[in-house]
Each structure stands twice: as C-alpha cells, then as structure tokens.
Amino acid sequence: MKHVLDFEKPVIELREKIVELKRLTENSEMDLSDEIVTLESRLEKLETDVYDRMAPWDRVQMARHPERPTTLDYIDQLFTDFLELHGDRNFGDDAAIVSGIAKFKGKPVTVIGHQRGKDTKENIHRNFGMPHPEGYRKALRLMKQAEKFGRPVITFIDTKGAYPGKAAEERGQSEAIARNLMEMAGLTVPIICVVIGEGGSGGALGLGIGDRIFMLENSTYSVISPEGASSILWKDSGLAQEAAESMKITSYDLQKLEVIDGVIPEIRGGAHRDIKAQAGEIEKVLLESLDQLETLEQEQLLEERFMKYKNIGDYTYLDL
Numbered sequence: 001m002k003h004v005l006d007f008e009k010p011v012i013e014l015r016e017k018i019v020e021l022k023r024l025t026e027n028s029e030m031d032l033s034d035e036i037v038t039l040e041s042r043l044e045k046l047e048t049d050v051y052d053r054m055a056p057w058d059r060v061q062m063a064r065h066p067e068r069p070t071t072l073d074y075i076d077q078l079f080t081d082f083l084e085l086h087g088d089r090n091f092g093d094d095a096a097i098v099s100g101i102a103k104f105k106g107k108p109v110t111v112i113g114h115q116r117g118k119d120t121k122e123n124i125h126r127n128f129g130m131p132h133p134e135g136y137r138k139a140l141r142l143m144k145q146a147e148k149f150g151r152p153v154i155t156f157i158d159t160k161g162a163y164p165g166k167a168a169e170e171r172g173q174s175e176a177i178a179r180n181l182m183e184m185a186g187l188t189v190p191i192i193c194v195v196i197g198e199g200g201s202g203g204a205l206g207l208g209i210g211d212r213i214f215m216l217e218n219s220t221y222s223v224i225s226p227e228g229a230s231s232i233l234w235k236d237s238g239l240a241q242e243a244a245e246s247m248k249i250t251s252y253d254l255q256k257l258e259v260i261d262g263v264i265p266e267i268r269g270g271a272h273r274d275i276k277a278q279a280g281e282i283e284k285v286l287l288e289s290l291d292q293l294e295t296l297e298q299e300q301l302l303e304e305r306f307m308k309y310k311n312i313g314d315y316t317y318l319d320l
Helices: 006-027 033-051 056-063 071-078 120-125 133-149 166-170 173-186 201-205 226-234 237-247 251-256 275-293 298-310
Strands: 080-084 097-104 107-114 153-159 191-200 212-216 220-222 262-264
Touching (some): 006 056, 056 237, 071 097, 097 133, 133 153, 153 201, 173 201, 212 275, 226 237, 262 275
Parallel strands (some): 107 153
Antiparallel strands (some): 080 097, 097 107
C-alpha cells in the first residue's frame, strides 16, 4: 500500500513493526514470539479503535483514497463477458463514464459507472471522474437499450461531481443530468445503484435513481463536498472537517435517514486492501436485489420506485 491516511498511520506503523520482528525471528536465533503476540494483540485493539470508530472526515478521506477500487476494478471482479460501448451518438465519447453489457452469474445485465484514473495520466484522460454531458447521454443510451432488451441496469457511483466547465454547460450539462433523472425514474427494468467512493451532487444523481441504492461503508453521498459547504457556510474551506460532521454524508447517516437501502460492509482498513473480498460483499447485495426485483411486474416495479422516492424526507402538501 503506497498511500497512508493520517488517521491510520499508528496502525500501519505497528503492522510494519510486527512484520520486521517476524523477519528478525526467521533470520536469526532470537525468539521474539512473545513480543510478536503482544504486539498483534495491541494491533487488533488499535485497528478496532481506528477503523470501527471512524469519524465522518475519516470516511471522506477513505472514499477519496487514490488506491480505492474503481468501477472497472469491480467490473473485472463481478462480471464476465463485459463489452464496453462508447459514445452518445451525438457529440462523442466520455471516458469519465464507462458503460457496456456483461453477464452477472450468467444473466445479461447493463453496467454503467463513473471512472476516475489511478495516476496523473489516466486521471487527465478520465477528467478525474467528472463527466461531461455526453457521458450522461451515453449512459442514457445504454439504459434505453437495456430497457429494450429487458436487461437489469447496475450503476457504480464514484464522482466528485459533473464537470462544471464552460464547454460542458454549452453542451447542456444540467439538461443531460435532468433527463437521466426523468428517464431512470420511469425505466421499466430493475436498477441497482452502488456508491463505491464519492457520490457528489448532480454528477452522482445522474446515475443514481434506482430501485435499490447501496453504499460501501466508507463511501460518501452528498449535495456538495465538505470543502464546498464550509466555503459557502463559513467562508472557510479549512473547516471541511466540521462540515463533514454536520452534513450527514456517511453511509450510516444516509441509511438512518432512509435515503439508501443498505450499507455494504467494507474490508477493515478500506476496500483497497482486498478488492476480491470487497467485490464479494457487493455481489451478495446484487444477487439478493436482483432476486427480489426480477419477480415484480413492470407496474409494481415502477410503483415501488415512485413510493421509494416519495417517502424520502418530510414534506407537507399545500392546497393551492
């Protein structure tokens, strides 16, 4: 692991010390087994304190971890016969969103997700996972194709937000996202959404209207970043940590608010520590959700989706 977050440094340092003691034991006649057992016991307690009681800002940092698995990582682990399809048939292709058809446990599905890079070159190519309008139109094209052929849609959400540049606005960024919201609300096939990293603003919502919405334990989902919120509220982006506390952006916050349907447990220390095991946790909820949703008639599917969103939050109807 190349990148270590500040809050987990004590864990990493202790883990490395245990590795070093084991190496010394193997390469010499010294018996350090008692010391190793003591340190391993201390490590278990420390990992519990650090990873099982993470503050909201810690989870924000984990969601942004540069080694965190991406959509393509999970596609490789969860699906077979993936065929990526490109272009919106209007302007061009957008590498910040990947989409295609695949098989999940032998069943045809359509898979769509935000894609960020893992190094500078790829991040530039992927626009740091911030889609242009053609990315959302490509996604919609694949969703309508899925509807035509009766394939469930699975989306992976991982973006700081839609790209806010001048050219994107000129090509209809807000309209493209709004159209996706409208079309996804009425799509006649099951839609399962999984937030795997950052779920930022309308950029996330453009792939986020579904029958089931899940979040990885250390992912976030919010209308704005903590830095953006603190800049607006307190005129100081340095108060991002305090903003993260008050914004209720973690998976457990959103499950409590009934915005999402469930939290997918994460590998202790972050999904990047064991991608295969993490994909296994995602696989469980996909299987269960598809088993439930594929038994529903179209009218019932749409009615339940409508009620799901109608019941979020508190509101009052006004007689006008």
